[in-house]
Amino acid sequence: MRCEVVAVGTELLLGQIIDTNSAWLGEQLALAGIDRTHGQTVGDNLDRIVGALELALSRADAVIVCGGLGPTQDDITRDAIAAVMGVPLEADDDVADRILERFAARGRRMPANNMRQAMVPRGATAISDPQPGTAPGLICPVGDKVVYAVPGVPSELHEIVRGAVLPDLARRAGSVAVISSRTLRTWGDSESGLAERLAEHMRELDEAGPAAPTLAFLASGIEGLKVRITVKADDEATAAQRIDAEEKLVRDLLGDIVFATDGDTMEHVVAEMLTSRGLTLAVAESLTGGLVASRLVNVPGASDWFRGGVVSYAPEVKFTVLDVPEGPVVSAGTAVAMAAGVRSLLGADVGLGVTGVAGPDALDGEPPGTVHLAVVVGDDEPVTVRVMLPGGRETVRQLACISLLDLLRRTLRGRRGDTPRGWPLA
Amino acid sequence: MRCEVVAVGTELLLGQIIDTNSAWLGEQLALAGIDRTHGQTVGDNLDRIVGALELALSRADAVIVCGGLGPTQDDITRDAIAAVMGVPLEADDDVADRILERFAARGRRMPANNMRQAMVPRGATAISDPQPGTAPGLICPVGDKVVYAVPGVPSELHEIVRGAVLPDLARRAGSVAVISSRTLRTWGDSESGLAERLAEHMRELDEAGPAAPTLAFLASGIEGLKVRITVKADDEATAAQRIDAEEKLVRDLLGDIVFATDGDTMEHVVAEMLTSRGLTLAVAESLTGGLVASRLVNVPGASDWFRGGVVSYAPEVKFTVLDVPEGPVVSAGTAVAMAAGVRSLLGADVGLGVTGVAGPDALDGEPPGTVHLAVVVGDDEPVTVRVMLPGGRETVRQLACISLLDLLRRTLRGRRGDTPRGWPLA
Numbered sequence: 001m002r003c004e005v006v007a008v009g010t011e012l013l014l015g016q017i018i019d020t021n022s023a024w025l026g027e028q029l030a031l032a033g034i035d036r037t038h039g040q041t042v043g044d045n046l047d048r049i050v051g052a053l054e055l056a057l058s059r060a061d062a063v064i065v066c067g068g069l070g071p072t073q074d075d076i077t078r079d080a081i082a083a084v085m086g087v088p089l090e091a092d093d094d095v096a097d098r099i100l101e102r103f104a105a106r107g108r109r110m111p112a113n114n115m116r117q118a119m120v121p122r123g124a125t126a127i128s129d130p131q132p133g134t135a136p137g138l139i140c141p142v143g144d145k146v147v148y149a150v151p152g153v154p155s156e157l158h159e160i161v162r163g164a165v166l167p168d169l170a171r172r173a174g175s176v177a178v179i180s181s182r183t184l185r186t187w188g189d190s191e192s193g194l195a196e197r198l199a200e201h202m203r204e205l206d207e208a209g210p211a212a213p214t215l216a217f218l219a220s221g222i223e224g225l226k227v228r229i230t231v232k233a234d235d236e237a238t239a240a241q242r243i244d245a246e247e248k249l250v251r252d253l254l255g256d257i258v259f260a261t262d263g264d265t266m267e268h269v270v271a272e273m274l275t276s277r278g279l280t281l282a283v284a285e286s287l288t289g290g291l292v293a294s295r296l297v298n299v300p301g302a303s304d305w306f307r308g309g310v311v312s313y314a315p316e317v318k319f320t321v322l323d324v325p326e327g328p329v330v331s332a333g334t335a336v337a338m339a340a341g342v343r344s345l346l347g348a349d350v351g352l353g354v355t356g357v358a359g360p361d362a363l364d365g366e367p368p369g370t371v372h373l374a375v376v377v378g379d380d381e382p383v384t385v386r387v388m389l390p391g392g393r394e395t396v397r398q399l400a401c402i403s404l405l406d407l408l409r410r411t412l413r414g415r416r417g418d419t420p421r422g423w424p425l426a
Numbered sequence: 427m428r429c430e431v432v433a434v435g436t437e438l439l440l441g442q443i444i445d446t447n448s449a450w451l452g453e454q455l456a457l458a459g460i461d462r463t464h465g466q467t468v469g470d471n472l473d474r475i476v477g478a479l480e481l482a483l484s485r486a487d488a489v490i491v492c493g494g495l496g497p498t499q500d501d502i503t504r505d506a507i508a509a510v511m512g513v514p515l516e517a518d519d520d521v522a523d524r525i526l527e528r529f530a531a532r533g534r535r536m537p538a539n540n541m542r543q544a545m546v547p548r549g550a551t552a553i554s555d556p557q558p559g560t561a562p563g564l565i566c567p568v569g570d571k572v573v574y575a576v577p578g579v580p581s582e583l584h585e586i587v588r589g590a591v592l593p594d595l596a597r598r599a600g601s602v603a604v605i606s607s608r609t610l611r612t613w614g615d616s617e618s619g620l621a622e623r624l625a626e627h628m629r630e631l632d633e634a635g636p637a638a639p640t641l642a643f644l645a646s647g648i649e650g651l652k653v654r655i656t657v658k659a660d661d662e663a664t665a666a667q668r669i670d671a672e673e674k675l676v677r678d679l680l681g682d683i684v685f686a687t688d689g690d691t692m693e694h695v696v697a698e699m700l701t702s703r704g705l706t707l708a709v710a711e712s713l714t715g716g717l718v719a720s721r722l723v724n725v726p727g728a729s730d731w732f733r734g735g736v737v738s739y740a741p742e743v744k745f746t747v748l749d750v751p752e753g754p755v756v757s758a759g760t761a762v763a764m765a766a767g768v769r770s771l772l773g774a775d776v777g778l779g780v781t782g783v784a785g786p787d788a789l790d791g792e793p794p795g796t797v798h799l800a801v802v803v804g805d806d807e808p809v810t811v812r813v814m815l816p817g818g819r820e821t822v823r824q825l826a827c828i829s830l831l832d833l834l835r836r837t838l839r840g841r842r843g844d845t846p847r848g849w850p851l852a
Binding site: 007012013014015016017018019020022023024025026027028030036037038039040041042043045048052055216218228283285287288289290291292293294296297298302303306307308309310311312313314316317320321345346347393394 | 433438439440441442443444445446448449450451452453454456462463464465466467468469471474478481642644709711713714715716717718719720722723724728729732733734735736737738739740742743746747771772773819820
């Protein structure tokens with residue numbers, strides 16, 4: 001089963017919008033075990049959309065065309081599909097009713113243009129719209145193949161594809177093998193370090209042939225270094241079994257640098273640890289300038305455990321607000337004093353401190369990338385590490401953020417003193 | 427002159443990477459006045475890359491193929507171009523020398539694979555590489571058309587395209603008209619409000635025909651609402667003159683909601699105002715959780731004027747650390763007390779305060795999107811506004827951030843009390 005994605009929109013060609021929909025669709029198709037060999041982008045031009053759809057249908061079993069379903073004169077995806085099918089557009093009464101209801105419910109007059117959205121190629125089926133009365137999706141049979149038309153607004157696209165397109169594709173694919181993926185997120189080793197830890201196992205998988213699980217690495221900055229496991233099987237149950245077994249093998253080889261699976265972030269992991277232990281948190285930041293705090297408040301329910309933070313960017317703020325002893329501010333002692341100071345000032349159980357050199361210039365005699373991290377839990381002995389982080393200012397800040405939260409994770413697991421591998425450590 | 431972009435990489439089709447290169451190239455081509463009617467994406471497969479290049483050459487004068495120039499077996503863009511040209515690959519001695527030098531300089535052994543990067547289709551020219559010894563770009567004539575091969579790493583791509591590809595395209599295009607663009611960034615009115623302010627002028631431009639300047643709008647969240655002016659002319663000097671004249675007209679119609687042009691952010695604008703006035707700044711944040719501070723420290727030289735901030739996420743932190751009087755925390759009084767409190771605590775000239783409801787639930791009886799902003803400059807009367815911001819948690823935080831900095835901008839300009847239009851204000 002092969003499916004092609006066609007993205008429609010002159011604004012995509014002009015670079016006014018980055019096409020995130022094609023990548024999202026690619027991931028969904030890959031996870032569903034459906035091959036995708038090509039992608040196309042075309043502007044809002046009837047002949048070119050028709051040409052792109054015909055080309056896609058010549059080499060794929062199904063086509064997802066994304067965008068151009070709105071109410072304006074520019075939105076001509078429906079017309080192009082009708083041309084490819086060789087049928088006229090006809091008003092769909094159900095869709096028309098829903099559009100009228102939407103405007104009536106808001107007490108607004110409906111611009112005549114909006115009725116364009118109720119036009120459906122003869123023989124096609126409108127997918128009932130997730131947001132009543134907005135651009136509905138279409139399922140359009142073309143011989144024994146199919147064109148799905150989906151809106152370009154990501155939230156509507158996701159809902160229509162998950163709810164209607166993927167299930168329809170699965171039905172058409174019939175006995176397609178199930179392909180299942182899981183991503184392990186790691187922190188504390190470099191990409192080459194990860195590859196080294198897994199080299200022998202990957203060689204074994206390679207020798208076991210094409211039916212064996214596959215592993216891939218992806219560096220994602222503040223999101224960690226990801227290891228993606230992919231397995232194939234004849235059915236869901238076997239796929240789940242195989243992926244569980246492979247995850248266990250990989251976790252045994254990687255140890256505790258694995259901090260989460262799939263969409264879970266480092267913030268979610270430490271949030272859960274703090275919540276389950278009934279601990280509150282405060283953060284003192286220097287070079288990260290509020291980045292750590294702004295990531296933490298993105299976790300739903302953060303107000304249960306996050307007290308707040310101090311961005312002590314100027315050295316005097318460290319001395320006067322956080323009671324840091326005067327001296328060089330890029331040091332382990334300063335990181336610990338910041339963590340202890342913010343913990344006490346904000347009345348939290350746990351304090352974090354981070355100070356360092358984002359670059360491009362050295363500071364206190366330390367080169368760019370030097371970062372001191374500290375965690376203070378209650379009256380326990382403070383935990384501190386020094387890391388050397390690669391990259392420019394923005395990268396150093398991102399990596400400092402996840403490194404600090406990872407130190408908190410390790411400390412709460414009772415593994416203090418266990419420092420990350422993969423960077424030179426003092 | 428028409429140019430097509432072909433993006434190569436199986437990871438793009440699988441959605442493991444979002445294709446930002448095609449959008450960037452699209453913008454560069456549009457700015458250079460070169461048409462782009464189609465985009466293609468293919469995986470690391472020789473036949474498919476050849477097919478994509480042949481299709482692109484059949485409908486465009488030039489093709490930029492992006493990615494697949496690295497040293498591994500997967501990197502086969504060179505082979506595909508050679509096949510399209512009908513010529514063999516030959517070692518380029520200059521490129522080979524640079525690769526050898528790079529490894530020698532680092533005292534590292536060169537893996538044999540790396541010599542693949544020195545292979546060039548006969549008749550093609552290697553673009554000298556910006557990072558010596560890494561994937562060089564290629565200029566490959568195909569009849570009277572041309573294929574440019576450029577690396578997929580964005581920084582290398584940008585350098586090679588700006589330095590070699592765009593100039594070569596301009597030479598080939600010959601007497602193409604100069605197309606020049608300028609973006610005005612605005613804050614304080616909605617997209618439809620902007621359209622309304624400019625409606626009559628845009629009608630006039632429309633009637634003046636295709637040679638007249640064109641205007642386009644783009645909403646960019648924390649980056650503001652952008653108005654892009656594009657003009658055409660026979661030469662650079664005339665283009666510059668026309669764009670200056672049009673900018674003046676648009677600025678007259680929009681007034682002081684225009685805060686910057688092109689790449690300048692709101693942070694840069696307030697940084698310059700603070701620096702020129704010799705003022706230092708401190709920020710107290712509640713719902714934005716450090717986002718404002720983390721944006722401010724991205725401005726080069728922020729340490730000259732940014733003292734730091736307090737993230738007073740828990741209400742008690744507002745009361746105990748910032749001396750906010752106890753009471754409902756989503757209020758103008760709290761925003762002002764936060765601004766005054768952080769100004770005094772951190773010893774700054776100017777204090778900012780922001781408190782509100784990010785959602786999804788109401789807080790203190792206020793609906794999601796309610797945000798109070800405050801600016802306190804020295805002993806002046808505090809300035810505060812209440813805005814109602816649209817969108818989910820993340821959008822409300824982003825819009826609160828730029829709204830707060832815009833209030834600072836207006837206050838420093840001596841226009842206090844002048845509140846943003848476009849949202850319901852209390």
